[in-house]
Amino acid sequence: MSALDTVLPESIIGVLMPLPVLVPLLTAAITLVLGRRPRAQRAVTIIALTAVLLVSCALLYLADRDGTHSLAVGGWDASTGNVGPLGIALVSDRLSALMLVISAVVLLAVMVYSVGQGVRDGDENQPVSIFQPTYLVMTAGICNAFLAGDLFNLFVGFEVLLTSSFVLLTLGASADRVRAGISYVMVSMVSSLVFLAGIAFAYAATGTLNLAEMATRLDGIPGGTRTAIFAVLMVAFGIKAAVFPLSTWLPDSYPTAPAPVTAVFAGLLTKVGVYAMIRAHTLLFPGGSLDDVLMVCGLLTMLVGILGAIAQADIKRLFSFTLVSHIGYMVFGIALSTHYGLMGAIYYVAHHIIVQATLFLVVGLIERQAGSSSLRRLGGLAAASPLLAILFLVPALNLGGIPPFSGFIGKIALLQAGVDHPSVLSWTLVAGGVITSLLTLYVVARIWTKAFWRPRADAPEGDLADERPAVLLDDSSDIAFADRDDVGRMPAAMLLPTVALVAVGLALTVFAGPMIGYTGRTATDLMDRSIYIDAVLGSHAAPVQEAAGTSGGAR
Template sequence: MNYLVPLPVVMPLLGAALTLLLASRPRAQRWVSLTVLTATVAVAATLLVRSSIDGPLVVEVGGWVAPLGIVLVADQLAALMLVVSAAVTLCVLVYSIGQGMADGHEDTPLSVYHPTYLVLTAGVCNAFLSGDLFNLYVGFEILLVASYVLLTLGSTETRIRAGTTYVVVSLLSSLIFLVAIGLVYSATGTLNLAQLVDRLDALPDDLRLVLQGMLLLAFGIKAAVFPLSAWLPDSYPTAPAPVTAVFAGLLTKVGVYAIIRTETLLFPGGRTADLLLVVAALTMLVGILGAVAQSDIKRLLSFTLISHIGYMLFGVGLSSSLGLAAAIFYVVHHITIQTTLFLAAGLVERRGGSTALDRLGGLARLSPLLAVLFFVPALNLAGIPPFSGFLGKLGLVQAGVDDGGPLAWVLVAGGLLTSLLTLYAIARVWNLAFWRRPHPEMPEPQDSVHTVRTDGVEQPYRGPDRDAHPGAMLPRLMIAPTVALVVLGLGLTVVAGPLFDLSSDAADDLLRRTPYVEAVYPGGTP
């Protein structure tokens, strides 16, 4: 099964090349993209099953023996991240196709969208599978290039400005990461993660702390942890709804994944654990206070995105098996739920003409299905029992109580307060956008069938521009993937027991480190 490991990276890259060649054939582009992402989901699921049974799967790309060559490693953590990210990107792609068709862009979409989207997927998968620091850096750079193109689609002034901010911040974090890579190589002579385990342990504590701090700073910017998160609320909401959704669901989690991987594999029990807990508490509270103050749904969700990154850092900072397992579980939950909410926000904007709360109202009566699609993941995000959000937070609270330290108790209290404030923010959105009377400026609901006069006769019109205005009926191809993600979020609750067991196994392997190292170097590290 090892031959499957590179496919989640190779297939999207080949698909991107093919869709670029098919730039003048948009329908063929769509089919290629859908086929590639569906195959990626299947391969990722297979890797998850095999890694759970056989242990980490390793491929030395090009036959070059590690540490000289590029090593791709699919352990349980990487495979789990691949499955959820591939499923989310597939659903968002279907949503974006539906949006393009409804807006009349079925035959004339931006030809660069599908190639760029597939390159973004390849970058995410490469980051998850990377077995050395430099290849992880390459994965981040692929993400940067593709995400900048997607963020500035349409070339509006607002999007260009937001994209510029995003690129500047991303380049800064990449520069810090590159400097850290240079320092690590200078100190150890290698960048292979499995080989670094022994060599970093042999370094003086102060030098290890410097290297650890540099990597945490780079990954912290990418994960949007406080105080390195100010760029996110101004960047994400300006993009088209599907782009915002995939950014919110995945990009910050790649940074969180890098923190989990390096903190457990390279710097176990490091001196930064207390710092991580402090940053986690500040990220939770500052993020959710920012959300409470917002009057726009997209910006509010962007601040909740920042806030809930704190829960993941909480589990990592505890450095315990239960805390790490709860953090992994919460990452899977948050990728799914945050993506769903941003897709629902896109539907709100389409139906209500805006995401500004002072210009919305009555959506629960005007579009009951849309109300359900927002309400269910919103409750999940707030941590209402028995949803997966509640179960993930419960695991983190239990891990904090078991730790018993002062900072752990502060995080337990901060986590509960953040959950209550999340519920308040979500309830405010529900009351203003869905429950109260419709705002006078909201567009009137449009019938599913419009008429046009042709040769003096009124005839039904079902042309491409029929739904290209606010108030239009919500397209089925946008509703379907949103429903699928809502069901997936509910499914996480149904399979919470097995999923938490899988997260616990992944956490145990991370903390033991030997399964990863022995998979890459069966005879011992050189």
């Protein structure tokens, strides 16, 4: 490779890497200025999110072609030995680039959907001047968390998410939304305090917050201290990822939000916690010191979540519980500490972000079409709107793991990794994963039969769904009906992004081979910590001690 070929990618990376964070932040300021011009505000927001998607795709291509890249922020270049407590690095590797691309796809689709839904129409209950800036700030927080190369910068990303998500969750200031928002922010603050304590412990033990340098210094820390720090960080990340028993806050918080907000929260925010778990487990604390605990938590997350879903009569709450349940699959893959376990977990993360966000957008369409999301009031939707039936059925089957969809492929990869793992716990998790998949299929089939195939007249409260929506919907609804004509309308700008996300979910199936290949290369990078450390620290990187259990096979 020539010198030009070596320098050019680095110069491109230096320009591209900050953009997923800077572009949303700068355009958030612009949209605030354009608060009295909603059309211009929406246009600027969509252009900014499109730019983030394009930049993320470029980072994905460069990361897959050239490997891990690091960018020193503010001149604190770790590779020159200047890194210290103040050192900040942005790191783009295959994992972070994949998360950026998937997140950008969802963020753009949901923004277009929200414009079409008309919930941001400028009336007194839906402040249009707040939504777009806050949404862009949340986007910057998500991207910052994925690119963060130091522990405190990761904390900052989480806090940006907390602040912006609280605003989005309570838009409209209805009693239910404020109540759910208070619960959400209190839990998030507890998580942040635990995370901050973990940062303090890690810094006290290693003298640095840079992840690469911390990884090398943690090797010299006594095993008990390392495990204690790991446990504190896992609790913080487990709350954000909604891992049982730290998941009870989620089903009460998400269903009250507007459908676009719920789609982003369900699709992305919990996955930021999962991403942090993967990064900490593979880079900072390899060796499987808490793998058995994570396996038990993963199993309980799967089972408790899906059992909670079975008991729900509202589709939003039902999908909130399935969201919790399927986080257990990702924890399962992480806890295996094997190449194939990580490969399956990463593929499943990408699959679940798309499918879960799609399903919540479909729920918004159901509310728009029928005036309710309660199974006690729904019926006959397949006859009323065959297109809506298809838009629900495809991601629902995908979530249930029906072959040949990506949900089936991801679950098979995880179950195979569990079978190859020589432990009773892993086999128990395999059984739990199969049971959870079957019960997931049961709950989506229940929605299909009750909401789509059953005549509405047979629904216990079907007659109420024909009343004026303002009467039958409580004040937590995300639909601000102006009149009776709103029911039954599904604007094209709502349908098109939903169709696009369904297509992306199908693409994960059609291109499963290349996608599995990419996640396999990602898992290989994660298992070899020296790749990340060398990219950040360069020649100053200390020798890395690979702990037992980080090989590509079973422990």
